[in-house]
Amino acid sequence: MDPLEGRSVLVVGTGLVGTSVGLALTRAGVDVRLADAKPEILAEAVRLGAGRAEPEPGGDGAGRGPAALAVVAVPPEAVAAVVGEVLESGRAAYATDVASVKVLPTTQVRERVTDPGRYVGSHPMAGREISGPNAALADLFEGRPWVICPDDGTHQQAVTRALAVARLVGAVPMTMTAAEHDAAVALVSHAPHVVAALMAGRLAGAPGHEVRLAGPGVTDVTRIASGDPELWTEILTANAAAVRPVLEGLRTDLDRLMTALESPVTGQPVLRELLRGGNDGRSRLPGKHGAAHTEFVTVIVAVDDRPGQLARLFADAGAAGVNVEDVRIEHAPGQPLGLVELDVRPGAEQELAASLRERGWTLRG
Numbered sequence: 066m067d068p069l070e071g072r073s074v075l076v077v078g079t080g081l082v083g084t085s086v087g088l089a090l091t092r093a094g095v096d097v098r099l100a101d102a103k104p105e106i107l108a109e110a111v112r113l114g115a116g117r118a119e120p121e122p123g124g125d126g127a128g129r130g131p132a133a134l135a136v137v138a139v140p141p142e143a144v145a146a147v148v149g150e151v152l153e154s155g156r157a158a159y160a161t162d163v164a165s166v167k168v169l170p171t172t173q174v175r176e177r178v179t180d181p182g183r184y185v186g187s188h189p190m191a192g193r194e195i196s197g198p199n200a201a202l203a204d205l206f207e208g209r210p211w212v213i214c215p216d217d218g219t220h221q222q223a224v225t226r227a228l229a230v231a232r233l234v235g236a237v238p239m240t241m242t243a244a245e246h247d248a249a250v251a252l253v254s255h256a257p258h259v260v261a262a263l264m265a266g267r268l269a270g271a272p273g274h275e276v277r278l279a280g281p282g283v284t285d286v287t288r289i290a291s292g293d294p295e296l297w298t299e300i301l302t303a304n305a306a307a308v309r310p311v312l313e314g315l316r317t318d319l320d321r322l323m324t325a326l327e328s329p330v331t332g333q334p335v336l337r338e339l340l341r342g343g344n345d346g347r348s349r350l351p352g353k354h355g356a357a358h359t360e361f362v363t364v365i366v367a368v369d370d371r372p373g374q375l376a377r378l379f380a381d382a383g384a385a386g387v388n389v390e391d392v393r394i395e396h397a398p399g400q401p402l403g404l405v406e407l408d409v410r411p412g413a414e415q416e417l418a419a420s421l422r423e424r425g426w427t428l429r430g
């Protein structure tokens with residue numbers, strides 16, 4: 066049975082997340098109506114194929130009747146007003162949102178909406194550090210968790226429809242309370258964002274000759290610092306109560322580390338302990354598609370800086386019959402070549418290396 070009953074999904078807010086939802090639902094055969102406060106942003110999402118602009122009320126009648134579900138993909142502080150409007154006006158029968166915090170919108174919807182049970186909060190655990198419809202990807206949610214946060218008053222239909230949307234876009238739905246969600250994302254998303262931003266901020270005023278030496282390590286650590294400061298100010302403000310204890314713990318560790326650095330003799334065991342803690346924490350992170358973490362083996366290939374080389378390398382790796390699990394591309398400093406790191410499952414590396422050598426590639430490492 067189709068939980069959406071063959072009806073439309075309305076996406077309000079056609080930025081990065083909303084347009085990605087629209088693209089994925091459209092690809093899955095769902096009729097998607099789109100709306101955004103900015104007409105030019107809406108037009109761009111339509112042009113990209115994320116759905117059709119929501120017909121004006123009293124228009125030609127195409128798509129008449131409430132959408133099965135509204136997916137509200139606007140900044141956190143705007144969620145409750147938009148959810149209230151789409152439900153009260155009859156634009157949608159039920160509503161969910163995708164905001165990165167859940168206690169704030171859930172509380173505000175309860176205060177403002179006549180029947181708050183028609184709303185269920187949710188959050189796809191996938192995103193990018195760039196915003197707007199042009200950053201959207203149809204497969205953004207593929208294999209990623211999509212948290213759904215019902216409470217005692219939530220109508221089952223709201224949950225069923227939100228679950229259906231999560232599954233249709235390829236995500237892995239999971240249920241928890243809004244408070245549990247906010248505590249979890251404080252640890253795995255919001256505090257990491259602060260750490261990335263503060264570290265990247267250290268680079269802002271640094272002399273050019275220092276920043277020029279930066280490699281993939283600092284780039285990895287600071288990637289998410291490129292996120293939209295307006296959105297992240299809203300996220301951190303809304304989730305301050307859950308983010309603060311994580312940062313308190315970090316401050317304690319940083320203080321211990323600073324003290325250890327003052328004394329080379331007594332300091333080393335503390336440094337070692339803190340660095341080992343980093344190894345332990347990192348090994349708990351899920352691997353690709355949220356699966357159990359797998360250690361991959363890396364095959365490093367030198368690639369000339371010429372058009373078509375990467376395409377040829379990927380074709381040759383494919384011809385070797387080895388599945389490439391992940392890939393990174395780095396430029397070798399001062400040389401007209403790049404280093405392409407191909408991650409494969411342990412045991413597959415010899416086969417891949419031999420096959421690539423046979424096809425004329427130079428391997429490193």
Ligand SMILES: NC(=O)C1=CN([C@@H]2O[C@H](COP(=O)(O)OP(=O)(O)OC[C@H]3O[C@@H](n4cnc5c(N)ncnc54)[C@H](O)[C@@H]3O)[C@@H](O)[C@H]2O)C=CC1
Nearest residue numbers: 078080081082101102138139140141164165192193196197
């Ligand atoms: N950026 C990310 O990686 C992720 C963001 N989220 C959440 O998704 C939501 C949207 O974030 P993004 O797509 O990144 O932002 P975005 O800035 O790319 O898109 C937001 C869109 O909402 C529109 N909008 C704002 N107020 C509106 C209103 N009252 N009515 C209609 N449209 C309105 C804006 O014009 C804009 O096009 C946020 O709540 C965010 O917390 C969730 C997962 C990942």
Ligand SMILES: O=C(O)C(=O)Cc1ccc(O)cc1
Nearest residue numbers: 165189190191192193194289
């Ligand atoms: O880029 C990443 O790794 C992210 O973690 C992006 C992200 C940003 C905000 C969210 O609410 C969820 C995911």
